[in-house]
Structure formats: C-alpha cells, structure tokens
Amino acid sequence: MADDQLLVRGALAALLSLELDLEVVAEVARGDEVVAVALAVRPDVALLDVEMPGIDGLAAAAALRDALPSCKVLIVTTFGRGGYLRRAMEAGALGFVVKDAPADQLADAVRRVARGERVVDPTLAAATLAGGTSQLTARERDALVAARDGDGCSGSTVQRKPPRRLESMEVVRITPRGYCHGVVEAIRIAKREGAARAGSEPVTMLGYLVHNEHVTRELEEAGVALVAEPDRMKALEQVTEGTVIFTAHGISPAVVEAARARGLNLVDATCSDVTRTHDLVRELVASGHHVIYIGKRGHPEPAGVLGIAPEHTTLIESIAEVDTLELPDERPLAVTCQTTLSMWDTQAIIERLVERFPTIEVHNEICRATQERQEAAVLAADDVDCVVVVGSDRSSNSQRLVQVVREKGHRPAYLVDTAADLDPEWFRGVHRVGVTSGASTPTQLTRAVIAAVEALPETA
Numbered sequence: 531m532a533d534d535q536l537l538v539r540g541a542l543a544a545l546l547s548l549e550l551d552l553e554v555v556a557e558v559a560r561g562d563e564v565v566a567v568a569l570a571v572r573p574d575v576a577l578l579d580v581e582m583p584g585i586d587g588l589a590a591a592a593a594l595r596d597a598l599p600s601c602k603v604l605i606v607t608t609f610g611r612g613g614y615l616r617r618a619m620e621a622g623a624l625g626f627v628v629k630d631a632p633a634d635q636l637a638d639a640v641r642r643v644a645r646g647e648r649v650v651d652p653t654l655a656a657a658t659l660a661g662g663t664s665q666l667t668a669r670e671r672d673a674l675v676a677a678r679d680g681d682g683c684s685g686s687t688v689q690r691k692p693p694r695r696l697e698s699m700e701v702v703r704i705t706p707r708g709y710c711h712g713v714v715e716a717i718r719i720a721k722r723e724g725a726a727r728a729g730s731e732p733v734t735m736l737g738y739l740v741h742n743e744h745v746t747r748e749l750e751e752a753g754v755a756l757v758a759e760p761d762r763m764k765a766l767e768q769v770t771e772g773t774v775i776f777t778a779h780g781i782s783p784a785v786v787e788a789a790r791a792r793g794l795n796l797v798d799a800t801c802s803d804v805t806r807t808h809d810l811v812r813e814l815v816a817s818g819h820h821v822i823y824i825g826k827r828g829h830p831e832p833a834g835v836l837g838i839a840p841e842h843t844t845l846i847e848s849i850a851e852v853d854t855l856e857l858p859d860e861r862p863l864a865v866t867c868q869t870t871l872s873m874w875d876t877q878a879i880i881e882r883l884v885e886r887f888p889t890i891e892v893h894n895e896i897c898r899a900t901q902e903r904q905e906a907a908v909l910a911a912d913d914v915d916c917v918v919v920v921g922s923d924r925s926s927n928s929q930r931l932v933q934v935v936r937e938k939g940h941r942p943a944y945l946v947d948t949a950a951d952l953d954p955e956w957f958r959g960v961h962r963v964g965v966t967s968g969a970s971t972p973t974q975l976t977r978a979v980i981a982a983v984e985a986l987p988e989t990a
C-alpha cells in the first residue's frame with residue numbers, strides 16, 4: 531500500500547486487515563519506493579495513491595508493470611478525475627477506485643483485481659467515456675454505463691464471498707508491521723552485489739545486515755557471506771578480499787577507513803534514516819556541541835554514531851544515567867537517539883535531560899517506521915488479550931515492540947522468531963490475539979505465525 535498520508539494509509543490498512551483473507555504486507559509513503567518494496571515482498575496487489583512524493587502513483591504503476599508484472603495494481607485515489615483513470619489504464623492498472631468508497635467495496639476491489647478482473651468506479655468510468663478515448667472493453671463499457679444508470683453493475687459482477695468466521699482464536703493483524711523501507715533497500719543492495727559478483731570475488735556482510743537469521747540465510751544463498759562478530763572492527767579482520775557490505779544501521783568512520791586501507795570494495799547499505807542521524811551529529815559537533823546519544827550499548831547503530839566524534843559524544847541508556855552524567859567540557863549540549871528505541875522511554879530520558887540541562891538542544895531521531903509500529907501495537911493492545919511479536923531477539927525494534935505493548939498497552943506480549951516458538955500456555959483463556967512484527971521480519975514468517983495461532987483451539 532502506497533500513500534503519503536499516514537492517517538489515510540493507516541485507516542485503509544486497518545480496514546483491509548479486518549478481512550481474514552487479505553493481508554497488508556508492506557506500506558510506503560513515496561511513489562519512488564514502490565518498486566523496491568514490491569520486489570522485496572512480492573505482493574499480489576499494490577494499492578497506489580495518485581499524488582505522492584518521488585514519483586506519482588501512475589508512474590509507479592507503470593514502473594511496477596515492468597519490474598514485477600505478477601503484481602496487479604489498484605489505484606485508490608482522492609481525486610476521481612476521468613483523466614487520471616485514463617492514465618491509470620494506460621499505465622497498466624487493473625483497478626481504479628476513490629478513497630471514499632465504502633470499506634467493503636474496497637476489499638472487494640482488491641480481491642477482484644487479484645483475480646485479474648478490471649474494477650473501475652462506475653461514475654468515474656462514465657465521466658471518462660464522456661471525455662474521450664477509453665482503455666475499457668466494449669463489454670466493460672456497457673456494464674459501467676449500466677451501473678451509472680442504476681442497473682446494479684457492481685452487484686451483478688461482484689462475487690462477494692461471505693467473510694470467513696473463525697472457530698478458534700481470533701487474530702487481529704496489527705498494521706503497519708514488518709519490513710521498513712530501510713530493510714527492504716538493504717536487502718536489495720546486498721542481493722544485487724551478491725548477483726553482480728557471483729563467481730568473481732567474495733561478498734561479505736560486516737555483521738547481520740538486519741537482525742534476522744532467516745534474512746541472513748536467504749542472503750547467504752544469494753552469495754553474500756556473513757561475519758557475525760558484533761564488533762565491526764574485529765569483524766573486518768576476517769575479511770581479506772572482495773566486497774564488504776556495511777549494514778542497515780550504520781558504521782563508524784574508523785571502520786570505513788580500515789576497510790578502505792585493506793583494499794576492499796565498499797558497499798554501504800546504511801538506512802537513510804540512520805545516515806540522517808550521522809549527518810546531524812556531524813553538524814552538531816562541528817557547531818561546537820557535545821552530543822548526548824540515547825542508545826543501547828553493544829548495538830551497532832550507537833557504535834557507528836559515536837565513532838563520528840568519540841570525544842564529543844556520550845552514550846546513555848537510562849534515566850538513572852542522566853542523574854550521574856559527567857560531561858568532559860563546557861560545550862553547549864544536544865541530545866539525539868538511536869532510531870529503534872521505545873518512543874516513550876526515549877521521551878522520558880529526554881525530559882530528565884531537559885530538567886537537568888534546560889538549554890540542551892533536542893533532536894528525537896526515532897524513525898517513522900519504528901514509531902508507527904509501536905503506536906499501532908499499543909493501540910491494538912486495547913482490543914486484544916495478548917500480543918505476539920514476530921522477530922529475532924537480536925532485533926532492537928522487535929524487542930521494543932514487546933516492551934511497549936507490556937508497558938504502555940498493559941497486555942502480555944511474546945517475542946517469537948518462528949511459529950515453532952509459540953507456547954500454547956500463553957493462550958489459556960485468550961480469545962483475541964494481536965500479531966505484529968519487527969521491521970526486519972520477513973512476511974512469510976508472520977503469515978506462518980498467524981496461521982499457527984489461528985489453528986490453536988480456545989482454551990478456558
């Protein structure tokens with residue numbers, strides 16, 4: 531689903547997720563992210579808004595037709611203009627509906643487009659017919675004109691399946707969940723390098739590209755080896771030739787320099803959100819600040835950020851550390867943070883810093899993908915008995931999802947890597963289970979967990 535309006539996208543995704551046979555597997559806010567994300571998650575249908583930053587939805591539809599022909603396109607737009615409809619059809623879209631269509635019509639439209647049927651809002655189609663050339667067949671034109679004239683075209687052509695009813699536990703699919711744009715891009719880069727250099731030179735990831743073993747295995751199959759050592763400088767000692775890939779959560783400049791000195795070919799898969807934090811810290815230090823960085827010790831992202839200017843940055847993890855913080859000099863202070871922390875924890879630490887250092891400059895750098903997943907999980911917790919988070923225990927954002935559901939949603943939450951980790955004891959007396967997943971969790975793992983939870987019988 532691609533729509534730059536967060537509220538609209540969230541609402542549409544939530545509505546579609548209520549349909550038991552539909553799953554929103556990825557969300558993006560820009561037209562120029564559509565193809566990369568679609569290639570990574572390979573959806574059956576892409577729902578595209580028209581007006582988006584980057585490229586518009588109609589250009590994205592055309593690009594998707596070339597890059598992933600198996601993915602059908604449904605344009606879902608605020609602007610019901612005939613010209614858009616004509617261009618959408620020319621771009622290969624099968625469906626075109628307006629956003630204020632009733633929710634059940636949208637779900638029907640997705641199903642029909644997935645089956646290869648053409649679905650067009652009848653009023654729009656009529657307007658297009660009045661305006662000039664149409665891409666519709668004669669039969670489709672007749673049906674749409676009949677619909678406009680009140681002959682019930684939609685009703686006669688839409689084969690609506692009654693929604694499936696669960697006999698066991700009900701699973702609430704929390705959206706957004708799963709792959710973020712940074713992970714999708716990092717995987718794409720790594721696979722591209724593995725394919726381009728296959729048989730000519732080794733390609734090595736310096737640490738886990740994302741904190742997920744299933745993705746790592748997939749990449750190894752694509753010709754990308756892994757050095758799992760968490761200390762990136764030590765990991766580099768094991769790479770003697772070929773190409774080295776820096777992971778999504780960034781790298782210290784000292785490691786980059788050392789890799790260059792070894793004569794390696796460098797590929798940077800750092801997420802743009804992490805790069806932005808690196809740039810921010812560079813600017814703050816250059817303008818004379820000392821930077822307090824809120825992060826998790828031992829995670830590669832803080833190691834990368836602190837490596838920018840070790841003498842002018844200080845890592846803290848908790849409120850307690852604010853109270854005991856000793857600063858090396860009299861420089862003005864600024865605070866920023868790791869992209870994948872709990873937004874509530876980070877806010878509390880920042881508030882304590884502001885209490886202690888009222889002039890501190892605040893830059894909250896938790897990424898949008900992390901925030902959206904946390905907010906959705908806490909909101910959904912209200913409506914379920916417990917939440918299952920699918921993700922690796924190495925993944926910071928997956929662990930934070932568990933934490934925020936427990937602490938802010940006040941519901942039990944469990945982290946599972948695969949369906950095999952589910953413990954039936956967790957679900958004793960449970961009727962509704964929320965399922966979400968970390969930003970580095972492959973969709974197929976989440977699907978398997980949902981199926982396994984749905985298969986569990988309700989127990990008193």
Ligand code: SF4
Nearest residue numbers: 710712801803869897
């Ligand atoms: S979780 Fe955020 S910072 Fe990390 S890769 Fe995804 S978008 Fe980038």
